[in-house]
Every structure is written in structure tokens, then in C-alpha cells.
Amino acid sequence: MFRPIRFLAGSAIALGFALPAFAAPLALTGAGSTFDYPLFSRIFYEYSQKNPSVTVNYQSIGSGGGIEQFSQKTVDFGASDVPMNAKELARAGFPVIQVPVALGGEGIAYHLPHIKKGLKITPDVLAGIFLGTITKWNDPALAKLNPGVKLPKMPITVVHRSDGSGTTYIFTDYLSAVSPQWLAKVGRGKSVSWPAASSVGGKGNEGVAGLVQQTPGAIGYVELAYLLSNDMSYAKLQNKAGQYVYPTLQTVAAAAATKPEISATDFSIVNAASPESYPISGYSWALLPVTPANASHAAALKTLFDWTVTKGQADAASIGYVPLPANVQATAVKDIAGMKE
């Protein structure tokens, strides 16, 4: 007669003896930014394929939660869309290395009947629209930039992210850089108080994209990866050099390459000066302890991030992230070398 209990017990014992034959893989844990999540999933998967002795468990709970958990040492590394500031570093109470791991750009998406992509927009006009001073699509300021385009007499609906996000930080950082009025009235942040009377908030990139696609007359900012994979109309934005450029992997990388020596205190790359660069882009950051609390994880953590900022970047483009430019990679590698093993 088959005795399930004895069978189970027997199997368990057999397994118990068999298990030590395989060394349990070292599990590194991280938490933070949701923006990094798709890229991390990809990079860490590739890494585990090549190094079966290490697995990485990353929880995308948001930058705030990431900084919190990292500061309390409950995870091996954190990730945040905006680097930790002096106050947050003081609260953590231990030395931290912050390196850029992901580079992204943002496009200005709009929905106008009969007008395909390529509407020209200047920083002034963009700020005016988001401040609520330009409220109609046939405003003279817009018409002057787009001769030959028949702009409709339609009210502008401003669409923004309703959830706190690094995307909003980069976008408001850009507006603050190009418009003194925006800087004084609104400022930069992951959530801001939107001044335009016609503004509505959508949750996540999909929320903003959905609202723009459904609302004739809408304009909003959407992450590059999302913009390229959805059939949306987006604007040519005038950069600091006066050129009108589309957001692409190349123009965003060009912007990043203008500033190789970025650091956690000087990290903004919006409104870059070179003629081929797209002006709205920015980094997301990994937070690493100089001396990991769990000493046995130190070497693996160091190797993992060394790989993430160099070889791992090769996978970025295929999922809509911009690979870190070579000179930024070099800076990051130098910083990671400062970790104690």
C-alpha cells in the first residue's frame, strides 16, 4: 500500500541530503526606483545567466522607499531617480557611493487632429503652456514657430504624471532651467503643484499616454521608451544651441556625453549645449554602501555594479533606455572601485 506520509518524509530526507551538493546562490537584494525596474530586470537576469552563483532580487517600491530601506541597511543596494541629498546622507549615517545606472529621455507628446509628429516647440512656449499662459493651440507664439501648419483653435489640455516620479523631476528640472518664471512659481520636484488651469494628471507613463491619445488638444511629457513603442505624435524641441531635435537614443546620449563628470551633487543634464543634443533627459541612480553591512556580499555587489554600468548597458537600447555614454561609464567604474571588499 502506498503511504503518502512515509513517502513524503522519505523524499524530504532524500532532498535534504541531495541539496548540499549545489551551493545555494548568493542572493543580493535591492529596492527603489520603479523607473529602473525594467532595465534592472533585464541586466540582472543576464548577469545571473553568466554568473549562476549570484541572484539579484530587486523590488521596485519607489525611490522614497528605496532610500529608506537602503539607509536602514535592510537591502544591499538602493536605487533612486534623484540622488540622495546631504540631509538624507546624514540620516543614513554611513558613507554612500552613488552611480548613474540608467539614462532616459522624455518626449513632448500631443494630440492634434491632422497634425502628425514634428510640431516645433521652443522652451519658452513649452513653459508658457505648462504655466497656463498659453491656452490655445492657435496662439500666435505657436503659429510663428510653425509656418504652414494649420493649428486648430482648440484649448490646450496639459497632462502630467499624477504619481511622484523621476520623470516629473527631470521635466520640471528642465522647465526650471529654461524659464525663470517656472523656477520662481513652481520649481523642480518629483511631484509639483501644476499651475495650468487645464491640467489633468494620469498615473504612470501609460496614464499620461492614454490621456493624451484620448483627448484632442492634449499635450504631455512621456518617457522616451514609452513614446517610441506607442504610435504617438511628438514635438521637435528647440535645444540650447537653437536646433530643433527629436528625442531619440542618439540625441539623448549626445546630451549626456556633454557632461561626463557627473556626480550626486551635480547631476542635471537638461538643456545641454551641444547642437545635436536633446534637452530633456536625465539619470537614475544606484545607491551603494562604501562598506557593505554584510561583508560576504561585498565582492559580489561590487562586481555586479561594475558589470551593470559597463557591459550590462549593452541591453539598455533594446528596451528603450539610452546606454550610458563611454565617458560616463568610466566615471562610474572609478567610483565603484572605491567600495571596500
Next chain:
Amino acid sequence: MPARGLGRHAFMSIVKAAVAVFCLVLLGLFLVLLVGSWPSLRHFGLRFLWTSRWDPVANVFGGLPFIYGTVVSSLIALLLAAWVGILSALFLAEFAPRQLSGLLGILIELLAAVPSVVFGLWGLFVLAPVVQNVIGPALQAVFGFLPFFQGVIYGVNMLTASLILTLMIVPTVMSISRDLVAGVPGRYREATLALGSTRWEAVRYVVLPMVKPGVFGACMLALGRALGETIATTMVIGNRPSISASLFAPGYTIASAIANEFTEATSNLYISALIELGLLLLVISILINAAGRLFLARISREGGPA
């Protein structure tokens, strides 16, 4: 017998413990929210309740638009859902053929099993355009003289949110009310009919008064769900922290604000302000419930024996 006494004793202890657990959880929740929102309570005081500026960059927080959006969207939803729910419950329990009633009942109850994110997506991609292009203009054409239906019609707005909430809470009202109506003993109806009343009169004067407290309870349960609903409202309400009389303008609810902003909130005061919103939601739920009970007690007294 001692064994029997022991059993009863044990049973009573378990029953009391079960109740105590709920009370402790509620109390604990309240305390945790109170502690978490302390920095904000101290910094903004009562101003938090009636100021409207929500500016994370300047660290200035006022909760009024969220309170307004939560209460208004939920009350509109309850108003619509109560009518639809109670009337359909009456139809299913009293007037529909038995087989049809069973089938329709299951269909409506299935609505309750749909995850709220699905309601949200459907609301954003299907209902919002319909509100913007069909329902909104129609309401504006007929009731445009009322301030509730004036101004630019957005797709994502208070009305869309209220409609989605209505759909989500109708099953609660309907399902409980139907069971209550079906539970009224048949002899009461027969007695009323024997006195010469019509079928409708039996329902109106005998069945409805009997189930009134229970139906009211169902509405409160439904309201609780509407007040706390997060993801579906977030997707269709427009997330604009401002107060507008027009239902065509976007709004914001407490639960949506917490869901939207909590993950990326980094300053202490900011987190604390969000927790204070959570505390307010708890207080609002309790207040509305209490007000409802007082109202019920009053109408029951005036309406004679219920």
C-alpha cells in the same frame, strides 16, 4: 456538568477575543496614523482641513481638495447605486421569474469580482471618451443652467469617477438588499394581499419598511468601499487637487493622493501630510457612518413601526 461549563466558558472567551481583535486593530490603526501624521498635525494644525494648496516643492500641504473629492465622488456614487441597487433587488426578489432572477443575480454579483484596476482601465479607455463626447454634452444641453454641469468637459473628471464607483458598489447594495427582501416571510405579503392591496402596495408598505435598516447597512458598506477605492478612481478622476462645482472638472481623492505620491515622497513633512490624509479618511468614514445611523434612527421613528 463541569465539562459542559468549561466548554461554554471557552466558547465565550473565543467570542470575546474575536471582537477584541477587531477593536484592537482599529485602535492600533488609529494610533499608528496619529503618530505618523504628528509632524504634519503640529506644523499645519487645523489649517490642513480648509486650505487647498498642495505643493510638495515648497512643503506646503492643505487637504481640502482631497476631502472634497472623496466625499463628493462617493456620495454621488452612493446616490446612484442605492437607487439602482434597491430597485433591481426588488425586481429580482419580488417580480422577476425565478430562473431569470437567479441568472441576473449572478451576473450582477460577478461585477463585484472584477478587480478594480480593470474597472479603472475600462473607465479610462472606454467610459472617459463616452463621458466627454456623449454623456457630458447631453447633460450640459439639458441641465447646463446648473453649476454642476458647466465649463469645459474633460474625459477624466468627477463624473466619470462617480460612475465607475457606482458600478463597483451596485453589487453590494443589490445583493444584500435582494437577500433581505427575499427573507421577508411570505405570510406578511399574503396577509397584505388578502386585505386587498396590490403587489406593489405590499412591497411599498410592508416589505420595504421591514428591510429598511438592513438596506441602509448595505448602503453604508457600499459607501465604505467607494470612500476607500484607490486605483480605479486614480485612473479616471484626473488627479487635480482643486475644487470646482462642475462635475466635468477633474478632482482628486484621498486614497488616490496616497497611492500616487507615497512611493516617491521623501521629505518627512510630505510623508506625514500623506499619512494625515489617511487619518482623515478614517475619521470621515466614521463620521459619515455615524451621521447615517442618526438619520436612520430619525426616519424610523417618524415612519412608525419599522
